[in-house]
Amino acid sequence: MVSMAWNDKTIRWAIIGFALLAAAGWLLPTWILNNVMFGLARGLAVLGLLVLWRTGLVSFGHALYFGLGAYAVALLEKYGGVTDVFLKFGAAIIVAGVFGFLLGFVLRNYRAIFFAMLSLAFSMVLYGVLVKMEVLGSTDGFSVTQNTILGWKPDGKYPLFCFIVLTCVIALSAVQLYLKSALGHLTTAIRDNELRVEYLGYSVARAIHVKYLASACLAGAAGGAMAMALGQVDPDSMVNWTVSGELVFITIMSGAGSVVAPFIGAIVFEFIRTYAFELAPQAWQLIVGGTLLAIIFFLPGGIWSLLEKPWAKGEADNG
């Protein structure tokens, strides 16, 4: 499996790129380190949306799993006293995965706008529950301040940054191998022709369920990583529909051409938002929205389309 991964050009370059990023993180000022961490965390969720998008499905409700992951981390720390990032991160994935698995039985029967809006409805149910329940932090949420790594309590956020980078590399590699497998190729096949997939003998509903579960786990991981990186969870920043909207926004901005694209897009998004807020605190959404419009009109393949040609040329030259 390791050699299969290393033989893949995308994974090989991603490992090198992320290793350089991890090394550069040592030198980066805290605000940039934070922005990159937030971007990488969101990138995990967008990676999940990419899998769905390639199947022709758009989810406007992945904040549900993002929030479940984030709250799993916060609640485990608050009520369980758990501070280990591996345990908290594992819990985030498991909680999101369990919900994704159960809701997948419903969502796999829907397509297009019905799939998108049903996802949104489920996420808003969670939002409503969170804001109404004091035991879940209500509108204020919780702090997530204690992060230890296998018993070691590090100073600063750099170790957490490295942990998130490592997580992104593993997730990216796993998704890349999945997309190259026959099961992964079903993403495009289902988008093209569900009837033929059924007549080949494979259940489209089951294939969509698997993809939905994978995307839920990735969004849960993203939420868990974001909670630890941000140090705070609350309904508005983790579960509200605007969070789902941001994830779809980044997916469009990134493009679906590569598993690397979500991370590039998400980091770019964080910096656009930061500078937009700096430039126009009362109208930063205008700048972010304008950016998306520009990308839709001039770069319909997303940011990745800028890199796609040099990448393909490199492949041809090597091949």
Place this chain on the structure above:
Amino acid sequence: MADTPILSVRDLNKSFSGIVAANNINVDVAPGEIVGIIGANGAGKTVFVNMITGYLKPSSGTIQFNGKDITGIEPRDATHEGVCRSFQISQVFMTMSVRENLLIALAIARESGTAMLLPVDHPDLTDECERLMAVYKIDQYADSTVSTLSQGIRKLLDIAMAVVANPKVLLLDEPTSGVSVEEKFGIMDIVMSALKEKGTAVLFVEHDMEIVERYVHRVLAFYQGEVICDAPPDEALLDPKVIEFVIGTDYHSGGAQTEAADA
């Protein structure tokens, strides 16, 4: 019929809001038999194919395959049982290459979860894929995106994808529709020679009587949801009912020989 039927249809009926699309159909098909299904548009041919392959549930009646009741099963379960089909309008993955289409079909046909997790370009799959493309003479289009190819090539790909699961019964819904006159016999020659080796029973819907005469052992003629004739082609095409309701009188007088039923 000497052989035990591989497919046995009894008292099959289907109606849509009171409109009868299949009326008391009884058919047996032997292993390796080639059956042509003819009839005017709306006669119930495709409804019959759709019921056998699980796309439509019959209102009543039974379908037995190899002694097992498969009435009303899901399409993918029909495929697993060994009943596969192609379509009047080719059902292929249009944005993918010919090779990718077949590789996915082959991976699914392996019927194991691990085959689905293998890279789609794994030698286990690619070797078989190359062989199939050669048999169906589509290897020169291996890397072409399907949407750029002619109807004839798409039809061959559609049929090649239907046979990767090694069906015992294959239903072809108008395999030459939308295909140029020059391509028709070429396509049928390729398909029939490939299937003959495997001993697959084939039922194909066809409007072109020259193709029916040349390739089938038996003809099922449909009219208003009923089988009005079940006989070898030389008998069936002379049957008065078939002449009146399906092929028309012009056929035997050397007039419109093809697409007679569409007129």
